[in-house]
Amino acid sequence: MILITSLLLLVVVTLLALAMFHGVGLEYRIAGNNMDKQRSLQAAESAQEYGEQWLIANAPQDYGAAEIWGIPCIAGNFTTATTPVMCSNSLESTLSGGNVGAVPWGGAGSSLGVSYNPGGDLTASTSGGQNTVAQLPVVYISRLGFEGASSVDFTVDAWSFGGSSSTVSVVESVYRVTYISSCGGCP
DSSP, X not given: OHHHHHHHHHHHHHHHHHHHHHHHHHHHHHHHHHHHHHHHHHHHHHHHHHXXXXXXXXXXXXXXXXXXXXXXXXXXXXSSOSSOOEESSOHHHHSTTOOTTSSSTTOSSSOSSEEOOGGGOOEEOSSOOTTEXXXXXXXXXXXXXXXXXXXXXXXXXXXXXXXXXXXXXXXXXXXXXXOSSOOTTOO
């Protein structure tokens, strides 16, 4: 009787140990996925901030010039671009289907937006490791429209993969440039 009780106790303890090891493995995978999501979000936000800083440094100095600033962008505008391009059309209108969440923007063969490597610290690699992402973050800047007679709104869109191409973050900000003195004949 003591032998049977001991064997049952041993089976119960073994099952508890197996369940505990399974739980630890699951928590390890959850932590890894969370870290990868944070990596993609931080890279996308870094590209977004770069686009906003570029916009501040390159915005026209008067409202009349801002009204006509930008070109209708297609994937061909970005093949050799190393700095952002000011687009007069929104990202949604440029993409087939208008789905900003489907990356890479423009499809696998072409790209909408400019790759950004913050400080040269990131490496594009699918094998993982410190400071690596599956593809460098991408930023797209477009003129959204006019607000009154002295402000122009812009959108800054960015996306980045994490360490694998199954983790992606897409961010967007609306940036308003207000001119202190408006021109006489502007709308």
